[in-house]
Amino acid sequence: MQDFTSAASALVAFFSRTGNTRVIASQIRRAKEADLFEIVASAPYPEDYEATVAQASSKTSSGYRPPLTGRAANLSRYDTVYLGFPVWGMTAPPVIRSFLRSHDLTGKNVRPFVSDKLTPSGVGRVGRCIADRRFTNCELLCLRLALELETSI
Incomplete structure (x- = not known):
């Protein structure tokens, strides 16, 4: 799913x-008047x-x-990319690695945000995983969700 506005720079x-x-x-899309992918x-x-946990663990390792x-189409038009995902096994899910490998974000302001129920050390590992890609102005916007129905890994 991709939702575009004509003037979005994020x-x-x-x-x-x-x-x-x-x-x-x-x-974030509403607050920043950004496009959504x-x-x-x-x-x-x-x-x-449990099946997702087992699959994610196997695929990550x-x-x-x-x-x-x-x-995502026309990435060249964006100055900033907010990249969101749940924390799985104290790191980013394999699908995020696929996204990063298949999209050139060189020179973009990449601002990851995560949903998690894990410890701050898990969030730190995610931040290092993203920062290792050497994006400019990379920040980790940690949004911890304490929802009872949360089932992210």
């Missing part, structure tokens, strides 16, 4: 398995939480980058 790209990150992405893996993650259903 893009909010996000992956959400349960919908929590989608809510945050939509709020949902990162979607070609093969959906399992609905069952092997370095697997799942194929995506689409690409």
